[in-house]
Amino acid sequence: MKRYLRIFYLFMKYSFMVKMEYRMDFLFNSLVGIGWPLISLISFEVIFKQTSTLAGWTKNEVLILYGVFMIINVLWYTLFFENLNNIPELIRSGKMDYILLLPLSSQFILSLRSIFLSTISNIFISIIILVFSVINSPGTFSLLNYLLGFLLIVNGLVIIYSIMLIVITSSFWFIRFQAFGTVYLTMTEGARYPVTLFKNPFQFIFTYIIPLGIIFTLPAKTIVKNISFPEVAIAFLIGLILFVVSHKIFYIGIRNYNSASG
Amino acid sequence: MNKYFLVIRNTWYEITTYRLNFIMWRFRTVLQLLTIYFLWTIIIPSGSQIFGYTQPQILTYILLSPFITALVFATRTQEIGANINDGDLSVYLLRPINYFFYWFARDTGDKVMNMTFSIIELSVLYFLLRPPIIIQTNFMLYVLFAIVIILAVILQFIIGAFLGLIGFWSPEIWAPRFIYFILRDFLAGLIFPIDIFPRVFRMVMEFLPFQYLLYFPLKIYLGQISIPVILRGASIMIFWILLLGFLLYLVWKKGLKEYSAVGR
Numbered sequence: 001m002k003r004y005l006r007i008f009y010l011f012m013k014y015s016f017m018v019k020m021e022y023r024m025d026f027l028f029n030s031l032v033g034i035g036w037p038l039i040s041l042i043s044f045e046v047i048f049k050q051t052s053t054l055a056g057w058t059k060n061e062v063l064i065l066y067g068v069f070m071i072i073n074v075l076w077y078t079l080f081f082e083n084l085n086n087i088p089e090l091i092r093s094g095k096m097d098y099i100l101l102l103p104l105s106s107q108f109i110l111s112l113r114s115i116f117l118s119t120i121s122n123i124f125i126s127i128i129i130l131v132f133s134v135i136n137s138p139g140t141f142s143l144l145n146y147l148l149g150f151l152l153i154v155n156g157l158v159i160i161y162s163i164m165l166i167v168i169t170s171s172f173w174f175i176r177f178q179a180f181g182t183v184y185l186t187m188t189e190g191a192r193y194p195v196t197l198f199k200n201p202f203q204f205i206f207t208y209i210i211p212l213g214i215i216f217t218l219p220a221k222t223i224v225k226n227i228s229f230p231e232v233a234i235a236f237l238i239g240l241i242l243f244v245v246s247h248k249i250f251y252i253g254i255r256n257y258n259s260a261s262g
Numbered sequence: 263m264n265k266y267f268l269v270i271r272n273t274w275y276e277i278t279t280y281r282l283n284f285i286m287w288r289f290r291t292v293l294q295l296l297t298i299y300f301l302w303t304i305i306i307p308s309g310s311q312i313f314g315y316t317q318p319q320i321l322t323y324i325l326l327s328p329f330i331t332a333l334v335f336a337t338r339t340q341e342i343g344a345n346i347n348d349g350d351l352s353v354y355l356l357r358p359i360n361y362f363f364y365w366f367a368r369d370t371g372d373k374v375m376n377m378t379f380s381i382i383e384l385s386v387l388y389f390l391l392r393p394p395i396i397i398q399t400n401f402m403l404y405v406l407f408a409i410v411i412i413l414a415v416i417l418q419f420i421i422g423a424f425l426g427l428i429g430f431w432s433p434e435i436w437a438p439r440f441i442y443f444i445l446r447d448f449l450a451g452l453i454f455p456i457d458i459f460p461r462v463f464r465m466v467m468e469f470l471p472f473q474y475l476l477y478f479p480l481k482i483y484l485g486q487i488s489i490p491v492i493l494r495g496a497s498i499m500i501f502w503i504l505l506l507g508f509l510l511y512l513v514w515k516k517g518l519k520e521y522s523a524v525g526r
Contacts, residue, residue, distance in 0.1 A: 028437035035441070039448050046454055050305050050312050179286035186286060189293035197300050 007104065008112060015115040029118035033074075037125045040066060040192070055196040060133050062194070065220035067130030068149075069191050072156050072216065074122045076184070080161055083111050085180045088171040091257065100254065107250055111161070137224050148232055149223035155239040156215035162239075162246035163187070169246075172253035191216045214238060265359060266367040273338065273371025288379045292387070295328050298453055299391070308394065313458035318394040323455055323480050325395060329384060331452070332376035334414045334475050338368040342426025343435030351521065365426075366419055373415075398483050406492055407482045413499045414475045420506045421471070427510070430517030451477030471502040 019026055044066070048059040057065065087110060090096040100106050134146075164184060171177040187210055190198060195206050195213040207213040214235045222232065277284050302324055308317045315323070342365060345351055354361055388395075398404065425442060428435045447453075449472035456467050456477045467473045478495050481487050487495075 024432075025434065025437060028441065032437070032441055032444070036444060039444065043453065046458060047301070047305055054301075054304060177282075178280060179283040182283070182286040182290055186290040186293055189290060190297050193297065193301065197304065198296070199300065202296060202300075 004105075004108060007108075011113055012115045012117075015113075016117055019116070019118055026118045030121040033119050033122035034125060037066075037070060037122065037129065041129075055194050057194045057196075060136050061220070061224050063129055063133040064137075064224045065194060065217065066192065067126050067133060068153060068156075068220045068223075069188075069216050070126035071123060071130070072153060072160065073188065073191075074119050074126065075157050076160055076164075077119050078116050078123075080111055080164070081181070081184065082116055083114055084164055084168045087168050088177045088180075091171060092176075096257065100257075106254060107165075107247065111165070134223060141224070145223055145227060148227060149219045152219035152222055152232065152235060155236055156219055158239045159211060159215050159242050160184075160188075162242035165246040166249050169250050169253040172257050188212065188216075194220075211238065266363060269359075269364060269367035270371040270374070273368045274375060277372070277375050284375070288376075288383065291328055291331075291380075292383050295324070295383075295387070298324055299393075313455075315455070315458075318396050319484055319486075320455070321393045322395040322484060325384060325387070325393060326480060326483065327452060327476060329377065329380045330411070330414075330476055330479055332380040333373055333411065334418050336369065336373040336376040337419070337422045338372050339365055339419070339422035339426045340435070340439060341368075342423065343429030343432075343439075346427070346429035346517075346521070347433055362423060365423060369419055369422075396484060398485060400485060403482055403485055406489075406496075407479055410474070410479045410482060410492070410496060410499070413496060413503065414479060417471055417499060417503050417506070418475055420503060420510055424506060424510050424513065427513050427517050430513075430520060446472055446475070449473065450475045451480070455480070457481075469498065471499070471506075474499045474502075 044059065044062060047054065048062075052058065054062055087096075090099065090110075099109055102109060134141075164180075167183055168177065168180060190202070190206050191212045195203060195217045198206060214231075218231060218235055221228075299321065302320050303317070306312045306315060306317045306320050310317070345354070351361075354364065398407075421442070425439050426435060428438055449456075449467065449470070451473055456464060456473050459467075474495060478499075482492055
């Protein structure tokens, strides 16, 4: 375990060194990281000038949801997106062989070898928005709310990672996969707003089929509204199941690759 | 003319080859539309008028947006950057085809493909959601709408090509394009019509080209602006087309001078 942490730290350090070489790029990404939340905040201002609640959520609660959404979103892009996105290319170019030969968990390497810190400015803003909104919330909340909320955020990230891992594993068979980024964007399209915004059948789809409700709405709800223990328990269960299942499917993909290329 | 038609057709074929990519893209567009649609049905419940819009008006605005987006925004100009950096530009310069007309033809292929799907999607959504929409009856407005759309297509193309030419000076044109697209979507009135914003903001937007790409045509269709205002808007569009077109020409000439084909 300690070994993996150390290597993860090295991945981070080297990625940072490489990224800093392209300073302009870093700057641009940081600007995007600030500009984007800004536009969203303006949008929320406009919406809430008109109506005091949105699908049963007050402005403050929506901002908390937004903070949760952004944090999970940015963590996905920072840690996992590019790494998983490059897997088809590694397969195509044959470099996958070298990675598979390394004496370390292939899934770990393939998922975390590059950390994209340039979008990190977004996280700071999101955390600020989150903390600020939480402080502004009426009512008192116990430490349990915050702790569970935090764990649910991590859980949400795990669910997204697992689903996307299953998606990209298909490239072990199909080789080309250009729409990976779009798949993620499509999946999380409705995540910005509470799941209750959508009318059925879409609300059903976003709660049970693509579990946006569990990934995004639930942590926010837990932080600022009530804790629903059955829902929280189910959320963790789903997270665990998906993680294990995606891990298995991923290794089926690797085994298939091994036997194909010899 | 024949060769440009072939370019359009080839772009079609390219898209059908990368089918998954395209389908995912359309899927995402539909989801975006649904999200915004539901959002607005809550902000403006039926029967009320908010921000100066009734529910039918805003829903028509929202539902017509993807179609206009497919028509005006769909582009291939993102490939110009790689084209220049890979040295493929030399090949195109040698061909008996105008570089910009070539890309415009490619854009047209992309637009036709996206529009076709947009029409199908909107038809299906109409039957699923049964939204209260407004059908414009004034023929003159349709004519003006069409003219303004053509201007918008040209304007957006020039901007897109301009951003592509950054490839002469930078290996990666992704970042400035990305920033532009995020800004543009918001400033063109994609989620929120421009006239719900404060006066100062609106006045500034009037002189910028963005709102004329989407918001302006939509307002014409809804019949919410008068003829003199339409003509004024069209003049501002033409001004921007000429200005940016000229800048494009200058940048093109400068870029070519600095261009040294690597490995060809």
